[in-house]
Amino acid sequence: EDQVTQSPEALRLQEGESSSLNCSYTVSGLRGLFWYRQDPGKGPEFLFTLYSAGEEKEKERLKATLTKKESFLHITAPKPEDSATYLCAVQAMNSGYSTLTFGKGTMLLVSP
């Protein structure tokens, strides 16, 4: 059974204080690992897809990296508008029509 564990559950940062969120996964053949951002009461917003160990992707203050067992979402010099829940999900190779297994998310609060 595919599993995704995210840590920490919640993270409070001061504006400009860089940090990382962790996503550990077990999956029977990884097709892709996805990061989403979700604001309260809204649907998840797609951020990145990573496909193979060693891959990195960046978008503004966010950088996602992937190893064979985990992924990190690095947030550099965060701003209050980066406050949200960040969700990690995996897509298994044997999922013929591609479904996502999500973690519970990390709730990030960035204070001014």
Add this chain to the structure above:
Amino acid sequence: DAGVTQSPTHLIKTRGQQVTLRCSPKSGHDTVSWYQQALGQGPQFIFQYYEEEERQRGNFPDRFSGHQFPNYSSELNVNALLLGDSALYLCASSLVRSPGHEQYFGPGTRLTVT
């Protein structure tokens, strides 16, 4: 370019009733997946539709059923509602031939069962 849309935004139902939620996929997408997100949890996969057929199903009872129409839009039906069905229901669309299979989510329908 219209993204994924869902209706209604909010819904309040009574235990035992039935509900239908609707989803229009992102332009150009042909696959629709439905997810249930309880408060404080990540989304859980309900089922996925492609070519008007249910292709995969998560661990949800038969009370949850769906449909996909020729224009790729989709409905989620839940019968005999339970209090535990209260959640945010998310629709995600994708393109089956896209190498990345990225799924794009709609804003969700907040269902409250009383």
